[in-house]
Amino acid sequence: MDAMTAPAPSDTPLLSIRGLGIRFRTAQGDWQATRDVSFDIARGERLGIVGESGCGKTITGLSMLRLLPPRVATVEGTIGFEGKNLVDCAARDMRRVRGRRIGMIFQEPMSALDPVFTVGDQIAESLRVHQTISKADARARAIEMLKRVGIASPERRVDDFPHQLSGGMRQRVMIAAALICQPQLLIADEPTTALDVTVQAQILDLLRELSASSDTALMLITHDIGVVAESCTRMLTMYAGEVIEDAPVDDALRRPLHPYTSGLLRSLPHLSERRSKLPSIPGRVPTLNMPTGCRFQPRCSHATQGCERPQALLDAGDRPGSGRRVRCWRFRDIDLPGVVH
Amino acid sequence: MARRSTTRIIGGRLLQALPVIFLATFIVFSILKLIPGDIAVTLAGDNATDARLDEIRALYGLDQPFFVQYGAWLWKAVQGDLSRSLLSGEPVIAAIARQFPNTLLIVFIAIIISLTVGVPLGIAAAIKPGGVIDRLVTFVSSLGIATPYFWLGMLLVDLFALRLNWLPATGAKSLSVAPLDAIQHAILPAMAIAAGGIAAISRQLRASLMDILSSQFVRTLTAKGLSPSAILWKHGLKNVGVNLLTVTGLLVNNMLAATVVVEAVFAIPGMGNLIVRAAIQRDLPMVQGVIFAMVIVVILVNLITDLLCATIDPRIEA
Numbered sequence: 001m002d003a004m005t006a007p008a009p010s011d012t013p014l015l016s017i018r019g020l021g022i023r024f025r026t027a028q029g030d031w032q033a034t035r036d037v038s039f040d041i042a043r044g045e046r047l048g049i050v051g052e053s054g055c056g057k058t059i060t061g062l063s064m065l066r067l068l069p070p071r072v073a074t075v076e077g078t079i080g081f082e083g084k085n086l087v088d089c090a091a092r093d094m095r096r097v098r099g100r101r102i103g104m105i106f107q108e109p110m111s112a113l114d115p116v117f118t119v120g121d122q123i124a125e126s127l128r129v130h131q132t133i134s135k136a137d138a139r140a141r142a143i144e145m146l147k148r149v150g151i152a153s154p155e156r157r158v159d160d161f162p163h164q165l166s167g168g169m170r171q172r173v174m175i176a177a178a179l180i181c182q183p184q185l186l187i188a189d190e191p192t193t194a195l196d197v198t199v200q201a202q203i204l205d206l207l208r209e210l211s212a213s214s215d216t217a218l219m220l221i222t223h224d225i226g227v228v229a230e231s232c233t234r235m236l237t238m239y240a241g242e243v244i245e246d247a248p249v250d251d252a253l254r255r256p257l258h259p260y261t262s263g264l265l266r267s268l269p270h271l272s273e274r275r276s277k278l279p280s281i282p283g284r285v286p287t288l289n290m291p292t293g294c295r296f297q298p299r300c301s302h303a304t305q306g307c308e309r310p311q312a313l314l315d316a317g318d319r320p321g322s323g324r325r326v327r328c329w330r331f332r333d334i335d336l337p338g339v340v341h
Numbered sequence: 342m343a344r345r346s347t348t349r350i351i352g353g354r355l356l357q358a359l360p361v362i363f364l365a366t367f368i369v370f371s372i373l374k375l376i377p378g379d380i381a382v383t384l385a386g387d388n389a390t391d392a393r394l395d396e397i398r399a400l401y402g403l404d405q406p407f408f409v410q411y412g413a414w415l416w417k418a419v420q421g422d423l424s425r426s427l428l429s430g431e432p433v434i435a436a437i438a439r440q441f442p443n444t445l446l447i448v449f450i451a452i453i454i455s456l457t458v459g460v461p462l463g464i465a466a467a468i469k470p471g472g473v474i475d476r477l478v479t480f481v482s483s484l485g486i487a488t489p490y491f492w493l494g495m496l497l498v499d500l501f502a503l504r505l506n507w508l509p510a511t512g513a514k515s516l517s518v519a520p521l522d523a524i525q526h527a528i529l530p531a532m533a534i535a536a537g538g539i540a541a542i543s544r545q546l547r548a549s550l551m552d553i554l555s556s557q558f559v560r561t562l563t564a565k566g567l568s569p570s571a572i573l574w575k576h577g578l579k580n581v582g583v584n585l586l587t588v589t590g591l592l593v594n595n596m597l598a599a600t601v602v603v604e605a606v607f608a609i610p611g612m613g614n615l616i617v618r619a620a621i622q623r624d625l626p627m628v629q630g631v632i633f634a635m636v637i638v639v640i641l642v643n644l645i646t647d648l649l650c651a652t653i654d655p656r657i658e659a
Contacts, residue, residue, distance in 0.1 A: 065564050099566035111557035116579050116654050126565045161655040177565065 013040035014184055014217050015064075019077035020087075022059050022068065031288065033059050034241040037077070038313070041185065046211055046218040048228030048249070050264065051238035052285050060238070061189045061221045063087075065098050082184075100130040103178030107190040109170035113162040119146075119170075120158030123177045130181055145176040150206060168199035172206070179210060185217045186210075192227065204231045225268055229253060234323075237261045240285055240295040243313060246325040253340040257316055257326040260296045262336035294328065302334050350651075351644065358640040365636045366418070366629060370411050373625050380427060380623045401427060414629060423633065424626035426619070433630035436615060439515055441634060443523060444604070444611035448596045450524075450531035455538030455592060460585070462539070463546025468573070470551055478543050485540030490599055494533035494606040501529060511608040530603045537599075538592050542585070549584040553577055582653040590646030594639050 020037040023030050034056035041047050049057045062068050063075050066086060079086040082101060084093060098104075103126075106112045113122060123145055124138035133141075139158065146154035149172040162170055171191060178186055188207060192200035208231045211218045220232055228235050228249060235252045237245040237260065245258040256262040263281040283299035291298055293308035300307070306329065316324040316331055381397045382389070389397075398404040402413060417424060423433035462482075466475040502510035508529050514522050553559070554577055562572050601613035608614075612631055619627035651657045 067560055067563060095566045095568060097566075098564055104561075104564040106557065106561065108557060112561045114558045114562070114576050114580070115656060116582075117576070125567070129566045129571075163656050174561070177561075 014043045014045075014081070015041040015219075016080035017077070018080070020060065020063065020079065021076045022056070022063055023074045023076075025072045025074075028288075032241060032290075033073075034238075036313075037238075037241075037243050039236055039243060039246055041217050041219060043184070044211070044215040044217055045234060046208065046220065046232045047234045047236060048220045048222060048232035049236045049238060050222060050225050050228055053223060054285050054287055055238040056241040057221045057223075057238050058189055061104075061187050061219065064187055064219070065102060065104055066094050067104075096130070099126050099178070099183070100181045101183050102185045102187065103181070103183040104187040105171070105174040105178050105189070105191050107193050109167055109174050109194065110162065112174060113170060115162055118159050118161055119165065119173045120160075123158075123173065123180055126177045126180050141180060142176070145180045146173070148210070149173070149176045149179075150202075151176075166199075167195050168203060171195060171199075171203055175203075175206065175210070179214070179216065182214060183216060185219060187219045187221070189221045190223070191220070193222070193224075200227075201230075207231060225264055237264070240287075240290065242295060242327060243325075244296065244327040246313070246323065247316075248323070250340070251324060252338075254338045256336050256338050257324065257331040258296075258328045259300045259302050259334070259336060262338065265339045266337060268339065302330060304330070306330075347648070350648070354644050354647070355640075358644075361640060362633070362636050363415075366415070366633055367411060369629060369632045370414070370625075371407075373620075373623065373628060374407060376623065378623060380625065383623065384427065414626070418629075418633060423630035426627045427624050428622055428627075433626050436627065437612070437630055437634050439517070440611050440615045442517060443515060443527070443609055444597070444600045444613060445638075446523060446527045447531045447534070447600055447603070447609065447611065448593060450527050451535040451538055451596050452589065452593060454531060454535035455542050456589065458535075459539040459542030460546060462543040464550060464573075466543065466547040467550035467554065475547070478547065482540035482544045485536040488536055490533045490537060491602045491606050493536055494530060494603055497529045497533055498607070515610060526607070526609060530600070530607045530609060533603055533606070534596050534599045538596065541592055542588055545588045546581060546585060550577055550581050553580045579653065583650045583657070586646050586649050586653070590642055593642045597635060597638065 017040070018038045021035050022033045024033055025031075037056070037060055039047075049060065051057050059068065059073075063073075064079060064086065066075075068075065075087050077087060081097065084097070086094065086097065089097075113119065117125075120139060120142045123142040124135075127133055127138050127141055128135075143154045143158050146157055151157050151169060151172055157165070157169075162173070165173065175186075175191075186207070191207065192203050195203060204227060207218060207220070210216065218232070220228065222228060225235075232249050235245075235247055235249045236243055237252075237258065239260050245252065245256065245261045247257070252261060253265065256265055260281070263279070266279045267281065281299055286295060286298070291308075292310075294300070294303070294311045297303045297307040309329070311327045311329060313325045313327045314329070314331065316326045379394075380401075381394045381403055384401075385393050385397050395404070402410055405413070414424065421434075423437070425432050426436065462474070462478045466472075466478040469475055498510045501508045509526055510529070512526070514526075554573070559572055559576070562576060563569075567576075597612075600609075600611055601617060603609075604611045604613035605617060612635065616628060616631040618624075619631065647657075
């Protein structure tokens with residue numbers, strides 16, 4: 001079990017996920033989206049989850065707040081948070097966690113806001129759902145929050161409707177609504193993907209700064225390793241529904257242990273050295289017919305005999321408690337290039 | 342962003358309506374001219390001499406060229422004079438004032454019935470798609486759309502008027518003369534045209550509410566900790582409001598048209614009866630006047646719908 005190999009943290013982690021498996025009922029039969037996902041998030045930690053589209057990172061994020069459609073998705077395993085298992089706690093308890101203890105922001109800041117309510121209403125709403133507070137006080141808090149997320153003249157903007165704001169400002173509003181109750185954890189699912197590059201950097205700075213100043217842990221889900229390198233302390237790599245590597249960001253960038261992580265790093269244009277052609281990982285992520293054993297094996301240049309055996313997430317710390325884990329039995333034999341030297 | 346003032350919006354919209362009024366009355370005028378037959382013959386009687394016919398034509402301006410006739414009518418209409426009936430000599434405006442309230446009463450009651458039944462059905466269906474209520478709503482609304490309202494009207498008369506004797510079938514008086522009596526007489530015809538209205542409203546509401554409840558922002562609201570009922574009643578209904586208003590506005594217009602037939606079934610002295618009678622007898626000023634009044638009501642309904650939509654949805658500039 002992965003629970004055995006998980007790092008033993010010095011104090012109890014904020015969030016503890018064990019054996020998370022998500023299955024979808026489809027017309028073609030069941031589809032196992034994630035399998036045996038286990039990891040912890042410590043208080044105030046900033047964890048980046050990376051992987052190609054379809055690797056299960058977004059689904060994992062949505063399952064934290066039980067936002068997957070219950071008709072088609074079944075979730076097994078445990079998500080331990082503040083003494084509750086979020087996988088099967090009562091709907092009432094779940095609602096008290098959502099927005100209050102764990103906030104969440106999404107990729108599309110336009111469609112993620114209700115178009116017919118003002119942004120002030122929508123920020124104040126997060127507060128008013130969870131505590132008794134007068135309308136005027138909630139509004140004042142919303143203005144204060146708009147200011148904190150860096151929106152100019154918040155007293156005026158509070159009465160704007162979402163369509164009157166730019167994409168970056170909408171994402172700031174989303175962040176304000178997600179953080180106004182001072183949650184312990186903020187899940188950000190591709191928060192900058194839909195934004196301009198310059199705005200992306202601003203939003204990432206904001207997330208990092210708010211997380212640090214309020215000691216809010218951050219779970220940043222992205223396909224962009226650059227984003228993780230910039231804003232996170234730890235990086236979790238997912239492939240075909242499995243966690244394949246878990247490492248502090250600096251270690252992962254310097255010396256990745258899984259061939260897939262290494263491939264991802266080297267395919268980054270702005271982190272790799274200047275070359276004529278970017279290296280890419282051949283092949284595609286398997287979705288339906290999973291290879292037995294290592295799921296990356298068909299695309300892996302290091303694959304040999306033995307890779308067809310089931311792979312466990314191995315403890316790979318060079319020192320005990322460093323929290324490095326990798327799902328590759330050959331990690332000691334192969335030396336993989338990173339991007340930072 | 343500065344929003345235009347309401348008065349300016351209304352003014353602009355009314356200005357846009359002028360060509361519509363002009364075109365509608367012009368088309369009706371043309372069609373009535375194209376219909377074979379001569380009103381002068383009707384007025385003069387079967388055995389009138391040619392001289393007598395010419396005299397009558399001159400009296401009513403029927404000898405004038407087509408455009409002159411239309412121009413004369415329009416000029417007077419603009420001044421508030423819709424001429425007189427060729428047959429009874431009654432001012433057209435007086436006939437409309439007498440008959441229109443009965444028609445509006447039917448449409449009003451029909452809309453109330455459609456909304457009070459259709460809205461709860463649509464919401465119930467949207468909450469559990471594929472559930473028992475949803476399938477029932479789909480079935481009933483298919484039936485409601487497919488049933489001809491005049492036939493439904495006759496069934497209603499048979500049941501409520503002839504068998505149960507709860508409501509009167511025919512013999513309605515004008516709303517201004519006997520209000521209670523007019524309301525009693527309006528209920529059955531309103532029920533007849535409300536069947537289609539219930540169907541339209543419940544279907545539209547179901548579709549657009551389901552659409553809204555599966556949109557991205559509902560996921561955000563869930564992630565903020567809102568309960569499903571708070572999401573439905575606060576965010577769902579406000580978002581669906583524009584759609585509901587639009588459907589209701591269209592429905593009012595459709596129902597106005599439907600009264601033409603339904604009033605015949607129930608012998609209601611409304612606009613429908615007025616225009617049918619006038620058209621058969623080629624009472625041109627009367628037909629023109631009724632169309633004119635209907636067009637104005639439709640334009641007003643559309644204007645009110647648009648203004649209400651703009652107050653609900655900030656993205657709409659009326």
